[in-house]
Amino acid sequence: MKKEIINVSRRDFLITTGKAGAGMSLGFYLSGCRENISNEAPTSLMAAATEKLAQVPEVNAWVVIQPDDTVIIRIARSEMGQGTLTGLAQMVAEELECDWSKVTTEYPTPGQNIARDNVWRDFATGGSFGIRGSHQYVRKGGAVARHMLLEAAAEQWGVEMAECKVANSVITHVPSGRTITYGNVAAAAAELFPPEQIELKDPKDWQLIGKPVHRLDTDDKLNGKQIFAADLTLPDMLNASIKACPVFGGKLKTFDETKVSNMPGVRKVVAVHDDAVAVVADTWWQAKKALDALPITWSKGPNTNVNSASIDKMLDEGLTSKENVFVGNQIGDVSKALEGAAKVVEATYRYPFQNHATMEPMNATALWTKDKCEVWCPTQNGTASLHAAADAAGLPVSQCDVYKIHLGGGFGRRGAFQDYVKQVVAIAKQLPGIPVKLLWTREEDMAHGHYHPITKCKMRGGLDDKGNLTGLHVRISGQSILAAVNPGWMTNGADMFTFQGMLPKGDHSISYTVPNLLVDHAMRNPPVPPGFWRGVNINQNAIYMESFIDELAHAAGKDPLTFRQKLMVKHPEGLAVLNAVAEQAGWGKPAEKGVYRGLSVCKAFASHIAACAEVSVNEKGKLKIHRIVAATDPGYAVNPQQIEAQVEGSFVYGLSALLYGECTIKDGAVEQSNFHDYGSMRINEMPKVEVIVMPSGGFWGGVGEPTIAVAAPAVLNAIFAATGKRIRHFPLQGTNLLAS
Amino acid sequence: MIKLNVNGTVHTLDIDNDIPLLWVLREQLGLTGTKYSCGIGNCGSCTVHINGEAVRACVIPVSSLDSSKQIVTIEALSEDNRHPLQQAWKKLDVPQCGYCQSGMLMSAAALLNKIPRPSDEDIDANITNICRCGTFNRVRQGIHLAADINKRGRT
Ligand code: FES
Numbered sequence: 082m083k084k085e086i087i088n089v090s091r092r093d094f095l096i097t098t099g100k101a102g103a104g105m106s107l108g109f110y111l112s113g114c115r116e117n118i119s120n121e122a123p124t125s126l127m128a129a130a131t132e133k134l135a136q137v138p139e140v141n142a143w144v145v146i147q148p149d150d151t152v153i154i155r156i157a158r159s160e161m162g163q164g165t166l167t168g169l170a171q172m173v174a175e176e177l178e179c180d181w182s183k184v185t186t187e188y189p190t191p192g193q194n195i196a197r198d199n200v201w202r203d204f205a206t207g208g209s210f211g212i213r214g215s216h217q218y219v220r221k222g223g224a225v226a227r228h229m230l231l232e233a234a235a236e237q238w239g240v241e242m243a244e245c246k247v248a249n250s251v252i253t254h255v256p257s258g259r260t261i262t263y264g265n266v267a268a269a270a271a272e273l274f275p276p277e278q279i280e281l282k283d284p285k286d287w288q289l290i291g292k293p294v295h296r297l298d299t300d301d302k303l304n305g306k307q308i309f310a311a312d313l314t315l316p317d318m319l320n321a322s323i324k325a326c327p328v329f330g331g332k333l334k335t336f337d338e339t340k341v342s343n344m345p346g347v348r349k350v351v352a353v354h355d356d357a358v359a360v361v362a363d364t365w366w367q368a369k370k371a372l373d374a375l376p377i378t379w380s381k382g383p384n385t386n387v388n389s390a391s392i393d394k395m396l397d398e399g400l401t402s403k404e405n406v407f408v409g410n411q412i413g414d415v416s417k418a419l420e421g422a423a424k425v426v427e428a429t430y431r432y433p434f435q436n437h438a439t440m441e442p443m444n445a446t447a448l449w450t451k452d453k454c455e456v457w458c459p460t461q462n463g464t465a466s467l468h469a470a471a472d473a474a475g476l477p478v479s480q481c482d483v484y485k486i487h488l489g490g491g492f493g494r495r496g497a498f499q500d501y502v503k504q505v506v507a508i509a510k511q512l513p514g515i516p517v518k519l520l521w522t523r524e525e526d527m528a529h530g531h532y533h534p535i536t537k538c539k540m541r542g543g544l545d546d547k548g549n550l551t552g553l554h555v556r557i558s559g560q561s562i563l564a565a566v567n568p569g570w571m572t573n574g575a576d577m578f579t580f581q582g583m584l585p586k587g588d589h590s591i592s593y594t595v596p597n598l599l600v601d602h603a604m605r606n607p608p609v610p611p612g613f614w615r616g617v618n619i620n621q622n623a624i625y626m627e628s629f630i631d632e633l634a635h636a637a638g639k640d641p642l643t644f645r646q647k648l649m650v651k652h653p654e655g656l657a658v659l660n661a662v663a664e665q666a667g668w669g670k671p672a673e674k675g676v677y678r679g680l681s682v683c684k685a686f687a688s689h690i691a692a693c694a695e696v697s698v699n700e701k702g703k704l705k706i707h708r709i710v711a712a713t714d715p716g717y718a719v720n721p722q723q724i725e726a727q728v729e730g731s732f733v734y735g736l737s738a739l740l741y742g743e744c745t746i747k748d749g750a751v752e753q754s755n756f757h758d759y760g761s762m763r764i765n766e767m768p769k770v771e772v773i774v775m776p777s778g779g780f781w782g783g784v785g786e787p788t789i790a791v792a793a794p795a796v797l798n799a800i801f802a803a804t805g806k807r808i809r810h811f812p813l814q815g816t817n818l819l820a821s
Numbered sequence: 822m823i824k825l826n827v828n829g830t831v832h833t834l835d836i837d838n839d840i841p842l843l844w845v846l847r848e849q850l851g852l853t854g855t856k857y858s859c860g861i862g863n864c865g866s867c868t869v870h871i872n873g874e875a876v877r878a879c880v881i882p883v884s885s886l887d888s889s890k891q892i893v894t895i896e897a898l899s900e901d902n903r904h905p906l907q908q909a910w911k912k913l914d915v916p917q918c919g920y921c922q923s924g925m926l927m928s929a930a931a932l933l934n935k936i937p938r939p940s941d942e943d944i945d946a947n948i949t950n951i952c953r954c955g956t957f958n959r960v961r962q963g964i965h966l967a968a969d970i971n972k973r974g975r976t
């Protein structure tokens with residue numbers, strides 16, 4: 082990529098010039114000055130935050146520079162652990178040429194975004210889009226601010242701007258050697274018009290992008306100071322605990338508040354929409370205790386006979402059905418290829434419902450009055466939260482706002498789904514003028530997720546007499562996320578997301594060239610709400626594809642690496658990551674005694690990733706994952722050490738799912754209730770992970786999710802190498818790895 | 822009335838006996854660094870020290886405590902973020918979302934009190950906290966680094 086010349090829209094500026102100041106986000110304000118806030122009257126919290134800190138005019142929407150040279154960079158996307166806050170700040174700062182050691186960040190609010198004609202654009206943080214979806218306009222934001230700061234200095238000195246340069250927030254007039262810092266010209270720069278055009282740096286000139294700088298948000302996470310949304314305290318705030326009908330689709334029938342209204346601290350028992358009841362009390366513990374004691378009856382609705390076995394049956398039917406089937410990828414004539422094959426291999430896999438299980442349970446805080454509604458919440462999509470709040474509040478969006486408070490994990494649970502926001506507003510509406518914090522129990526969180534969709538997959542592959550793959554039919558049967566969550570994104574009734582990892586082109590294209598291919602989906606939607614779960618459909622699809630490619634290699638009597646390499650000739654980036662892990666892991670050379678290797682490769686969220694796992698299975702069938710070598714090519718690597726952290730973390734999330742992740746359904750409700758029966762990996766199960774970050778440039782791929790796709794299949798293929806047993810049902814928990 | 826010694830201060834509290842320590846810390850004393858995640862003693866997010874031992878505050882009724890028990894929370898791990906574990910965590914950028922990290926740090930601090938130079942096996946046996954973001958490998962490195970910092974500090 083060369084330098085990019087970007088036209089600066091007049092709109093960005095006219096709207097953004099001048100008036101708004103620093104500290105506009107209450108989220109930032111709260112974490113910085115928590116004590117102060119509790120002395121404010123709650124009705125003026127937003128105004129107080131803005132007034133208090135609005136002394137310095139912004140240079141533009143992205144950048145505020147204070148007289149002491151502190152640089153405040155505004156971040157629209159949500160930080161939930163994935164490091165996007167630091168990465169985005171690096172990109173603004175790269176073009177701004179500011180002193181990185183003086184950089185801090187803040188979140189603008191979604192309400193301000195709407196009021197300023199969308200100047201910060203997209204607040205949604207998902208699909209591994211935080212950086213790849215905004216790299217150009219945030220760099221532009223930094224570049225425009227730099228230009229204005231330089232122009233202000235030149236004007237002040239009465240010299241040509243071309244004679245000035247900047248590094249580390251210090252502007253120098255080259256001929257005279259005079260210097261001035263950003264903090265001293267920021268106010269004047271704020272009065273200027275932005276340039277008509279701005280040039281972005283050639284990636285080869287990047288100094289800060291690509292550097293493994295430390296995260297900006299670590300200190301407060303080491304001493305308990307970081308305020309997560311669940312920690313928020315507002316003056317006179319009450320606390321709520323909630324229970325919704327455990328059966329999907331069921332409603333609230335009755336509750337007997339007289340049984341609990343005398344319990345300590347209880348203020349009110351309220352129906353929430355038509356399916357839940359909440360107790361509001363002085364403290365959350367009091368609310369929870371009273372809720373536990375509250376007699377509740379439910380109208381369980383139409384789904385009481387739904388259970389895991391009935392759902393399996395529904396999916397089994399879809400494996401061979403012609404009804405409600407959509408095609409995702411088709412090349413040649415697969416039936417003919419399979420008919421003419423020397424050998425046909427067939428296998429059926431199943432992937433379960435899984436809960437996101439963020440460490441911080443769902444929660445939100447709201448303050449409702451008849452003409453205003455404010456919400457403080459952990460959200461991956463502030464704009465979606467704002468609309469949900471306005472909806473539940475019965476107020477126009479312009480009379481509502483949302484303050485993003487730090488998230489204790491997101492993983493897709495807190496973006497499209499704003500159930501907890503709608504609930505808290507419905508509660509707060511029944512207590513006008515009083516802030517109410519709603520915190521779910523872990524049990525509620527397990528019972529009311531938006532689960533990883535359930536699917537089964539029947540794979541049929543044909544080999545010729547030389548062991549070449551001549552045809553492949555992938556039949557997916559199961560749940561569509563979009564049908565439940567976002568029907569507007571569907572294509573003629575099809576959910577193209579279902580085919581992630583197997584599509585003909587795009588961010589989730591298939592990594593292999595198969596002469597005759599058919600990938601289709603029998604849509605079968607059981608009444609369990611599905612959701613975007615970190616990695617989305619790539620998780621199961623990569624297991625299906627990568628396990629089956631291994632099965633085919635084995636059936637063809639070929640080495641799994643060379644079998645893949647042959648199918649990947651036209652996929653050089655994928656091949657490069659595969660070869661990189663094979664080489665570093667020592668594929669082809671003997672591993673330690675009793676240790677076996679498995680491979681997987683995939684393209685997801687526009688990045689290319691591969692993994693090689695080393696495992697052993699002892700005589701009792703116990704699995705140990707010793708080592709994983711992982712490679713990722715995200716195009717550009719903004720912060721390599723944070724990419725490593727995301728890759729390591731992806732193995733924990735992906736392998737937890739493989740080892741323990743299943744929500745089973747009984748009588749229309751989820752059976753698991755907490756971490757004792759919905760397990761998550763611990764440190765003693767964590768393999769060594771070696772991360773190869775190999776950005777090849779020219780495209781922007783995601784980082785937070787892709788690696789999850791290769792975690793499970795690499796381990797499954799290694800288990801097969803160790804035991805000869807192919808596992809096709811997940812999770813592994815309870816499966817005998819040895820018996821055939 | 823219940824007397825609790827938290828971070829060196831004795832608090833006299835008029836509260837129900839059955840409240841778990843976690844909620845007394847969070848809601849009565851405003852010490853929200855100690856987190857709620859499971860409430861059943863499974864995940865370790867609520868780990869604090871009682872007389873130097875790591876315990877899970879969500880399953881400890883305050884009735885089992887009195888002022889002779891020294892309770893220490895994440896807020897008092899150090900005064901200035903200079904505990905060897907905090908230094909190591911910072912150096913290695915251990916936290917991702919950070920929600921489990923108070924518990925991780927308190928579990929790790931109790932381990933270092935007991936075993937100043939823990940082996941990987943010691944870490945496996947003692948750090949049983951859940952981290953859904955997946956920081957385990959940096960947690961492990963961080964504990965080893967903190968043990969080094971500790972040793973350098975003493976010599
Ligand atoms: S919240 Fe106490 S162990 Fe999970």
Ligand code: FES
Binds near residue numbers: 917920922953956
């Ligand atoms: S850092 Fe997010 S759960 Fe551990």
